[in-house]
Amino acid sequence: MTNALLEVEDLKVHFPVRKGLFQRAQTFVYAVDGVSFQLNKGETLGVVGESGCGKTTTGLAILNLVRATSGKIRFKGNDISEIAGLPVPDQMRIRKELQIIFQDPYSSLNPRMTLNKILHDPMKIHGLYPGSERQDRIEFILKKVGLTPEQGKKYPHEFSGGQRQRIGIARALSLDPQIIIGDEPVSALDVSIQAQIINLMVDLQEEFNLSYIIIAHDLAVVEHISNRIAVMYLGKIIETAPVAQIYHRPQHPYTRALLSAVPIADPRAGRHPIILKGDVPSPRHPPTGCGFHPRCPECSIDCDIKPPELRSLGKEHYVACHYA
Amino acid sequence: MSFSWKNIKRRTNLLIGSALVMFVAGMAVFAPLLAPYHPTEDANILYSEEPPCEQFWFGTDIQGRDILSRVIYGSRISLSVGLFTQFMNSVIGIFMGLMAGYFGKWIDDLIMSITNILLSIPTLVFALAVMALMGPGLINVFIALGVTNWSYTCRLTRSQVLSAKRLNYVMAARALGYGKFRIMFNQILPNIMGPILVISTLGVAGAILLEAALSFLGLGVQPPTPSWGGMLAGAREKLFTAPWISIYPGMAIFLTVLGLNLFGDGLRDLLDPHITQQK
Numbered sequence: 001m002t003n004a005l006l007e008v009e010d011l012k013v014h015f016p017v018r019k020g021l022f023q024r025a026q027t028f029v030y031a032v033d034g035v036s037f038q039l040n041k042g043e044t045l046g047v048v049g050e051s052g053c054g055k056t057t058t059g060l061a062i063l064n065l066v067r068a069t070s071g072k073i074r075f076k077g078n079d080i081s082e083i084a085g086l087p088v089p090d091q092m093r094i095r096k097e098l099q100i101i102f103q104d105p106y107s108s109l110n111p112r113m114t115l116n117k118i119l120h121d122p123m124k125i126h127g128l129y130p131g132s133e134r135q136d137r138i139e140f141i142l143k144k145v146g147l148t149p150e151q152g153k154k155y156p157h158e159f160s161g162g163q164r165q166r167i168g169i170a171r172a173l174s175l176d177p178q179i180i181i182g183d184e185p186v187s188a189l190d191v192s193i194q195a196q197i198i199n200l201m202v203d204l205q206e207e208f209n210l211s212y213i214i215i216a217h218d219l220a221v222v223e224h225i226s227n228r229i230a231v232m233y234l235g236k237i238i239e240t241a242p243v244a245q246i247y248h249r250p251q252h253p254y255t256r257a258l259l260s261a262v263p264i265a266d267p268r269a270g271r272h273p274i275i276l277k278g279d280v281p282s283p284r285h286p287p288t289g290c291g292f293h294p295r296c297p298e299c300s301i302d303c304d305i306k307p308p309e310l311r312s313l314g315k316e317h318y319v320a321c322h323y324a
Numbered sequence: 325m326s327f328s329w330k331n332i333k334r335r336t337n338l339l340i341g342s343a344l345v346m347f348v349a350g351m352a353v354f355a356p357l358l359a360p361y362h363p364t365e366d367a368n369i370l371y372s373e374e375p376p377c378e379q380f381w382f383g384t385d386i387q388g389r390d391i392l393s394r395v396i397y398g399s400r401i402s403l404s405v406g407l408f409t410q411f412m413n414s415v416i417g418i419f420m421g422l423m424a425g426y427f428g429k430w431i432d433d434l435i436m437s438i439t440n441i442l443l444s445i446p447t448l449v450f451a452l453a454v455m456a457l458m459g460p461g462l463i464n465v466f467i468a469l470g471v472t473n474w475s476y477t478c479r480l481t482r483s484q485v486l487s488a489k490r491l492n493y494v495m496a497a498r499a500l501g502y503g504k505f506r507i508m509f510n511q512i513l514p515n516i517m518g519p520i521l522v523i524s525t526l527g528v529a530g531a532i533l534l535e536a537a538l539s540f541l542g543l544g545v546q547p548p549t550p551s552w553g554g555m556l557a558g559a560r561e562k563l564f565t566a567p568w569i570s571i572y573p574g575m576a577i578f579l580t581v582l583g584l585n586l587f588g589d590g591l592r593d594l595l596d597p598h599i600t601q602q603k
Contacts, residue, residue: 095500102496108493108495
């Protein structure tokens with residue numbers, strides 16, 4: 001517990017649904033509902049789950065881009081869950097260490113700023129590097145992400161999707177952070193480009209000693225890059241384990257269903273996907289007990305009464321199921 | 325961006341509009357060189373109400389002043405009122421709109437309530453009230469029109485900010501530690517200037533019309549300073565006996581406002597990628 005770089009403890013993000021004349025919050029969307037995990041130095045945590053399960057919101061809440069309803073986020077032991085309330089210098093110090101790469105490489109870059117300016121401004125705001133060295137630093141980063149210094153004068157629309165994602169990575173690197181959260185960093189790209197970007201991220205991780213939280217719905221991508229995986233369902237982590245454990249011995253019925261849906265590049269491999277019935281319940285009215293019980297093939301009488309706790313199965317393998 | 329000459333050339337409204345605007349602007353700038361007579365001092369009662377002739381192309385008014393010269397000089401008042409008051413309106417409106425859109429909550433409610441109140445009062449009536457309080461005069465016209473007419477710009481800016489602030493680059497800027505005002509002015513504003521520019525251009529035309537109306541009602545620029553609205557007021561009684569006194573300043577107002585509106589429309593077409601692709 002002690003050497004964790006980032007600890008998230010019982011994080012909850014509930015969005016009020018405002019209705020009526022006085023805009024009173026009448027119901028809540030339980031986007032993230034009690035998520036706990038930790039991230040070690042140099043580690044990559046993959047967060048997977050269906051659309052709407054709260055993966056992205058978790059990432060944004062860690063960066064304080066969405067306000068957490070409750071819960072603790074600790075970076076190197078310091079509570080950062082309410083950094084908007086901290087003095088500006090402290091805020092800036094924390095902002096510098098945690099960065100994000102977005103899914104959509106088109107809306108994530110300001111169309112009116114040149115690449116140089118995109119990379120220069122953050123350094124200026126944080127007062128990093130003397131003014132004369134910043135240009136060298138920009139060129140250094142550009143080379144690291146596979147762009148050329150000459151491209152610095154161009155605007156985002158002059159680049160392709162893959163190049164734009166490289167710019168997004170360069171921007172995250174510009175402040176020399178310790179943690180980068182990748183919110184589906186490759187899912188908007190062509191498959192051939194996906195591999196390039198993933199490999200780039202792995203290389204940069206080694207070189208800059210980065211820790212990643214990679215949010216994705218593509219299990220193949222996550223398997224390649226992650227050390228540990230957390231599976232989310234309806235705002236909760238339902239299983240977390242080292243990558244080999246998850247892929248070879250999934251314990252939660254949902255994880256098993258998810259993995260059985262991954263295509264195998266061998267037509268003769270007997271594949272028996274577990275087809276889940278129904279849809280993901282609305283996070284506005286989550287089911288009682290275990291959130292997965294209405295769709296669970298192994299559901300029993302307890303499941304709709306008692307919410308399962310995340311419990312250890314040994315070797316860093318945790319699962320939230322009564323029957324695992 | 326669609327600012328290529330090829331795209332501009334296809335917008336007839338933009339071309340005609342900018343030609344008209346440039347023509348009026350040229351009149352204002354080079355008035356002393358263009359006007360054959362002095363607009364106020366070359367009054368000769370012997371030439372009162374001369375119809376257009378070789379000596380006075382647009383005829384003369386009751387006091388015997390050359391109408392062509394007065395129309396040329398009048399463009400200075402109209403354009404300066406139009407540009408200056410719209411500039412004030414834009415500055416106030418953009419600032420208020422950015423605040424309302426970005427901060428939301430009670431700031432948004434407050435600013436939106438103010439704009440609702442302003443929008444519920446007809447602009448001319450409001451400007452008349454302000455002018456009545458402060459008294460007539462050019463400076464007071466600037467103030468009266470400059471602070472009363474920013475609601476549209478404000479509302480437009482707010483709606484643009486609301487959609488822009490959800491974009492990922494704004495999120496990224498927050499994660500990178502950009503301050504609130506830097507995000508508002510450096511990140512959001514440059515990306516929403518297109519529609520604001522269009523509405524501001526159209527606002528100049530509106531301000532020119534309002535100034536003409538105020539001067540026509542005797543509360544604007546005071547005689548003998550030539551202004552198109554004031555010239556119309558003086559010519560009202562002579563509408564049938566000496567129509568040239570009112571026709572030429574009226575035409576000047578009409579062409580200037582038409583030019584600005586065409587220019588604004590053309591600019592909007594140019595900045596809106598959907599229309600650019602259709603044509």
